[in-house]
Amino acid sequence: MRKTISEIMRMDVAAKADSKEKLASSPGSTIKKPGADRVAIFRETAQGRANSSSIHTKHTPENRKGGTLNHHDSDLVEALKSVISEHEEVIAAYLYGSAAQGIMREDSDIDVGVLLADDAAPDYRYEVRMAGEIQSRCHLAREVDLRVLNRRPIRFLNQVLRYGKLVFVRDEKKRVEFETGVLKEYLDFKPFLREYDRERRRRLIYGD
Structure with missing residues (x-):
């Protein structure tokens, strides 16, 4: 069988x-625990940013892996921050997807991820409602696709952190804990994700 x-x-x-x-x-x-050295390095890097003397400098999106923002993108980040900062439940926010990587097409959305406080209780329309608020108040011609990052699949979270840009943070300690936890869990499950992908490709090819 x-x-x-x-x-x-x-x-x-x-x-x-x-x-x-x-x-x-x-x-x-x-x-050693799988990925322990890499997690330790990541934690030191994240905490190093927290010890910076300037909050504005330590969180500039240019410091993220996604690349350098041009003037237009920087305006977008500032607009996002102005709206998101008014929501007390938001711990941190990320711009990800094609907008963060500078490869947007005419039909591309603006992808935004928000990390909420542990005691936040968003209803089922929270994402749609906040996306609409951002689009309206930032006067964006493109649609906004907003996702709450709490309890999202680990592979998705890894992509957001790896290629996205941090655009807002309210609680530095919580942000560091979140990013470190995501990396640790991803490194632990990475071998099994690869095995899953291989088995999925095999079934697609052979149909069994």
Whole structure:
């Protein structure tokens, strides 16, 4: 009987966990948690930005991996900040997608992600309502696609942080915790995501 992807992943996790337990119990074992060094480096970098003397400088989108903003994009960021900063529930906000990477087409939306406080309780229309507010108050000809980043799939969050631009932050400590947590979880699950992708491609090709 052919095993499902979930069964394969569970067996793989169990086998790796058993192997690590045996190695860890051996004398002189120096096993490190997957991605530990990279997570530590990321945390130091994020906290280094928090220790900067200028809030405006430490959060400029030009410092993000997405690249350098031109004058028009900088105006967009300032407009986004002016609206988002009025929402007390927002911890941080990111511009991502084609707008952040400078590859927008005529039909491209402006993608915005917001991290909300733990005690925030947005209703099911929160994203649509806030997207409409941003589009209207910023006088944007393009539609705004806004996503709440809390509890989003880890692969999506990694793409936002890797290629997006931080445009607003209210709580630096919470932002650092969020970004570090996303990277750690992504590194832990990356091998299984690759296995899932391989199995999915195989099924698409062979139809079984």
